[in-house]
């Protein structure tokens with residue numbers, strides 16, 4: 001059976017769409033890295049292991065990065081305190097201009113840098 005031209009066009013469009021999606025993702029990781037290393041690094045450390053007592057280690061298996069993207073981005077935007085925790089995560093990491101898209105970019109970066117995936 002011969003493949004129709006339409007079938008072939010479908011493959012091309014699909015390949016194009018996925019490469020665009022991929023480059024957008026890469027950009028957001030880069031932006032997330034910059035933001036992390038200017039603001040979040042003060043408490044979380046460049047290696048994500050936490051620089052102060054009470055700051056969680058992001059590299060720990062089944063640690064904080066086991067939560068979903070939505071939950072992590074929302075805790076970055078709104079701040080977060082675990083029950084009995086000695087120190088809270090400040091809303092937006094103290095950077096008042098941080099927006100939702102940037103919080104998601106930082107989550108993408110943290111997953112790549114600290115969770116190895």
Ligand code: HEC
Pocket residue numbers: 036039040041042043044054055056064067071072075076080081082083085086087088089090092093094095098106
């Ligand atoms: C002043 C120190 C400090 C700064 C700055 C800071 N954090 Fe945190 N962060 C914490 C502490 C402490 C916790 C743990 C809070 C708890 O569980 O009670 C935390 C927790 C988190 C968590 C885990 C939340 C969860 O659901 O378990 C994420 C994700 C996070 N921080 C991301 C960031 C990002 C991104 C930035 C920069 C925009 C940032 N933090 C800046 C101190 C900080």
